[in-house]
Amino acid sequence: MTRYSVLVGDRWVAAVYDVTGPGVKLTDQREDACSWVTHEAAAGAARVVSGFFKEPAWIYVVQEPDYPASWKVQRASVAG
Secondary structure, three states, rough: EEEEEEEOOOOOEEEEEEEEEEEEEEEOOOOHHEOOOOOHHHHHHHHHHHHHHHHOEEEEEEEEEOOOOHHOOOOOOOOO
16 A cells, blocks of 8 residues: 655654644654655645744655555443
């Protein structure tokens, strides 16, 4: 499955969020970076990160395994 990760400087983007203003979490480990399903979504994150740090952000294509749907986390209510 093709996904997209973002690099700014020598750090990978681990999270981009906008609660009360743009927020960014970085990691130095590529495997800890988040990824986006579409190039457009990654470009949006790259724009936020680039503006936040005032330096270019780069989008990388990442090939991730396409795990079967049965591997997803199952959530169930717990009686308490």
